[in-house]
Amino acid sequence: MNNFPLLPPPLLSAPPDAIAFYRNTTAITYAVLRADLVAARRALIKLNAPEVVLHDDDAYTFIVWLIACWQNGQTALLAANDLPATRSFLPLPWVGHCSDSALSDWSNSAANTITDAAAFPGSAPQFDCPGMVVFTSGSSGTPTRIFKTPTQLYREAALLQQVFGDALPPDTRFVGTVPHQHMFGLPFRFIWPLWAGYPIITEPHHQPGELGRLAAEPHVLISSPAMLKRLAQMETFSPSARFLATFSAGSPLHDSVAAACEKRLTTKMIEIYGSTETACAMHRVAPGGAWNELPGVTLALDENGCLKLRSPLLPDDHWFHTKDTAVHDDNGWRLTGRADRVVKIEGRRVALDALETALLALPEVSEAHTAPLYGKRDEIVAAVVLSDAGRTQLRSLGKSRFDRWLRQRLSMSLDRIALPRRWRYVSALPYTTMGKITTADIVRLFEQHALPPFAVTTRKTNEMVLTLALRDGAQAFEGHFPELPILPGVVQIDWALRLAHRYFPIEGHFSGFRQLRFQRILFPDDEVSLTLHFFPEKKEVHFAYTSSHGTHSQGRALFTYSVVAPDNA
Amino acid sequence: MSTLIDEIKTLIIETLNLEDVTVDDIDPDAPLFVEGLGLDSIDALELGVALHKRYGLAPSEDAEEAKQYFASVRRLADYVAAHRNH
Numbered sequence: 001m002n003n004f005p006l007l008p009p010p011l012l013s014a015p016p017d018a019i020a021f022y023r024n025t026t027a028i029t030y031a032v033l034r035a036d037l038v039a040a041r042r043a044l045i046k047l048n049a050p051e052v053v054l055h056d057d058d059a060y061t062f063i064v065w066l067i068a069c070w071q072n073g074q075t076a077l078l079a080a081n082d083l084p085a086t087r088s089f090l091p092l093p094w095v096g097h098c099s100d101s102a103l104s105d106w107s108n109s110a111a112n113t114i115t116d117a118a119a120f121p122g123s124a125p126q127f128d129c130p131g132m133v134v135f136t137s138g139s140s141g142t143p144t145r146i147f148k149t150p151t152q153l154y155r156e157a158a159l160l161q162q163v164f165g166d167a168l169p170p171d172t173r174f175v176g177t178v179p180h181q182h183m184f185g186l187p188f189r190f191i192w193p194l195w196a197g198y199p200i201i202t203e204p205h206h207q208p209g210e211l212g213r214l215a216a217e218p219h220v221l222i223s224s225p226a227m228l229k230r231l232a233q234m235e236t237f238s239p240s241a242r243f244l245a246t247f248s249a250g251s252p253l254h255d256s257v258a259a260a261c262e263k264r265l266t267t268k269m270i271e272i273y274g275s276t277e278t279a280c281a282m283h284r285v286a287p288g289g290a291w292n293e294l295p296g297v298t299l300a301l302d303e304n305g306c307l308k309l310r311s312p313l314l315p316d317d318h319w320f321h322t323k324d325t326a327v328h329d330d331n332g333w334r335l336t337g338r339a340d341r342v343v344k345i346e347g348r349r350v351a352l353d354a355l356e357t358a359l360l361a362l363p364e365v366s367e368a369h370t371a372p373l374y375g376k377r378d379e380i381v382a383a384v385v386l387s388d389a390g391r392t393q394l395r396s397l398g399k400s401r402f403d404r405w406l407r408q409r410l411s412m413s414l415d416r417i418a419l420p421r422r423w424r425y426v427s428a429l430p431y432t433t434m435g436k437i438t439t440a441d442i443v444r445l446f447e448q449h450a451l452p453p454f455a456v457t458t459r460k461t462n463e464m465v466l467t468l469a470l471r472d473g474a475q476a477f478e479g480h481f482p483e484l485p486i487l488p489g490v491v492q493i494d495w496a497l498r499l500a501h502r503y504f505p506i507e508g509h510f511s512g513f514r515q516l517r518f519q520r521i522l523f524p525d526d527e528v529s530l531t532l533h534f535f536p537e538k539k540e541v542h543f544a545y546t547s548s549h550g551t552h553s554q555g556r557a558l559f560t561y562s563v564v565a566p567d568n569a
Numbered sequence: 570m571s572t573l574i575d576e577i578k579t580l581i582i583e584t585l586n587l588e589d590v591t592v593d594d595i596d597p598d599a600p601l602f603v604e605g606l607g608l609d610s611i612d613a614l615e616l617g618v619a620l621h622k623r624y625g626l627a628p629s630e631d632a633e634e635a636k637q638y639f640a641s642v643r644r645l646a647d648y649v650a651a652h653r654n655h
Contacts, residue, residue: 346611377586377611400589407607416609422588453579502589 004151007071010197011037020194022173023060023202033064039106040068047103049093055079056096059180059202061105063190065095070131070150077133078181134183134276146183146276147315156187156279156313157195159294163283164270165196168244169218175201175211175241176222183276184249188222208234211265214241221246221267225253226435232260243267248286249274252335254360258286273335278320279313282333290332299333301326306339325351343372345380350418355380358413362406364390369429370420371442381446382420383429394425395505422446427507451495454530462534464503468495470524487522492553496530496543504534504541506559516555528552573646581642584619585612597642605641613639620645625654 014020016031044052044065052069054076056062069076079086082098093102132148176189193200198220205211208231211221219241223231228248231237243265248258249272258269273282273291282291282299293299296312300319307326308319323340326333337353344350352370359368359382367385372378384406386394394402407419430441458465470487493513500506522528526547533542544554578592581601585608599605602613616639620626626649638648 377615400591400594403589404607408604411603411607416603416607417611419607419609498589 004155006150006154007067008154008157008191008195010194011067014197018197019199021060021200021202023058027199028060036064036106037068037071040064041072043103043106044068044072044074044095047093047095049074051075051077051092052095052102053077053079053090053092054095055082055098055181058097059190059204062096062180063194064106066132069095075130075133078135078186080135080179080181134181148183149315152279152313152315153187153191154195157192159296159313160188160192160280161196163294164245167268168196168198168220170197171199172218172220172244173199173201173214174220174222175205175214177205177208177211177227178222178224179204183279184224184272184274185222187279188247188249188272193220208237211241212237212239214239216240216242218242218244220244221265223248225251225257228253228261229257231264232257234264237264239265245270247272249280252357253286255287256363258288262287273324275322277314278309278311278322281309281311281313284332290329290334291326292332301328304339307333325354343380345372345378345417348415348417350380350415352380355382355410355414355418355420358410359384359406362390362409363387364393364406366390367429369437369442371439373422373443373446379421380418381422381424381442383424383426383442383445385427385429386425390425391507399423399425399502425507447494451498454499457529459503462504462536464499464530464532466499466530466532468528468530470522470526470528487524489518489553492518492522492545493555493557496532496541496545496555497557499530500532500534500541500543500557503532505536506534506541511558511560514556514558516553518553520549520552522547522552526552573650574642577642577646577649580619580623581606581616584615595642597646600641601639601645620649624649624652626652 010018010020010030011034014030016029016034018030019027020030020033021028052074054062054065054069055078056065066076076095077090077092079090079094079098082094082100087094087100094100095103097104130147131150132153134146134148135144174189174193176185178185178189180186180189190200192198201214201219208227211231221243223246225248228246244267246261246265246267247270253269253271258271261267262269269286271284271286271291272280273284274280280294281297282293284291294311294313298310300308302308302319302321305325307322307324309322310317310319314320325336325339327336328334337351337355337357339351341352342350343352350372352372355370356368359365359370364387365384366387368382370380370382373381384390393405397405403423406423410419424445426445429437430445431437432441453469454466455469456464457467493516497510522545526549528545528547531544531546534540535542539559541557541559542554543557545552574597575592578595578597581587581595582590582592587606590606595606602608608616638645
């Protein structure tokens, strides 16, 4: 272990004119890389700081700064951005192309530096001490520091090459859609190819279509489920590049996405299991393969049914406990969910991830997110984006029967208590700008006031008239004005929208009201009719509450079909 | 009997707060649990309590018997008609 090389071997052994990087179609040779590393090392030594914050949007300069830090025995803290909050959180010298950088380039030091490649790696001490710090948002949301030594990263690179390298000829180009400063992009897009001598394309490819511009050469694609999901939908996409392998990590790849990408890119889809803390621990061939350990990694289940692992990529030989639940069979491991999304429903443990996995396995479901709702009885609620097949099924069955039909399908594989009891079919899940979904945003979709008993008096394709027995739905009046029970406007709106959703095939998001008017107070003893008109072309529902006293309230509910694209998912 | 059947359907919908389910959606001869309406064991507990409150039925200690009268809304209505105390 102590004899592990402290530098990627090609940095010493590759011919000077061999290509190390492609940066905006310009080739960077090993001669240039070596000279840049020496210049960066000199600049960093002049900075005279044991720790620096590294942030650079250019992946080439980023990686040169990083390796130069390691060569000097300096520790680089990787910042995800250079926003003021991050800057004040990390009051150290900042290095790279970023705001208020203490060291934005190495060109000044390059002028008077040793440019003789033969002198590389120079005489500065190379210690294998901290080297790098990455931050992860722990379960609490507070950033946690994870220390990585260069040896850990190089060891991972060597393992990846040992497992996957046989299928990759030396001229294979590595290209990625994931950020270079994260613990999937950095080892897979940069450290591994640098270790093994594969040329690296430095620009990130943010859009699936950009992959179409790659040359007709063999490539390895380092990507994410968020990108691959979109790529899978591009049915006519046919890139000229050859993709010998495509790696994905971060969250499970839906089988249908993996299958579509495999076909679209004529590639081998490989999923990686790991975390910032553990580095790569397992891999599998998607769709549907079992997970297998990387050589040297030992996996077992702990007393909570969660995976624990020992790995040469961890800082010590102790068991590292994950929150991932899994089962083992003859072929390897199958991940079944996350223990930290395990909720108690009526005293029973329900794993939301396992439930979502089961939902996503249904052809009717494209996306799903579930949450616990604790009320009179604990229950699971589900917000679901339906596939075309699902929308067709919903239209033909109606919501109530479709809800039950989904439950029935899920009950094949899940405890009945774990089945969602409330469903919302939405055009997009409520992602935050960070690409996350919060339980609060899901639960908000389910806020409701119990409907009063009602009878349908008129039923046409796009028109319904209902008679509501307000007296019997008295709980809606509770807590409003104790001495003067009236039906709050918000409840009237809620009822109108819910009944509209029940009887009309409305798709898309509710986006707001127009001409909303509350003209007469509604009392519990009013005999009230609710008239609903659906205008599919206008994506509007008009509602009116009327009684013998006249119109109580009316308005127009608007719906949109816009899709909120999840970013960084 | 059809009034009692509708009454029990309403009781089920209200007690279990079944969303988007109307009286017309429930087939009186379809199983309440697992298939059909797809209720679960917690629903059975809640329903047992509601039947007790509304009709004075004693919660059944005999699982087999409970299974019988929970088989469908019609079975449940028969059971209620025969055993109700108020």
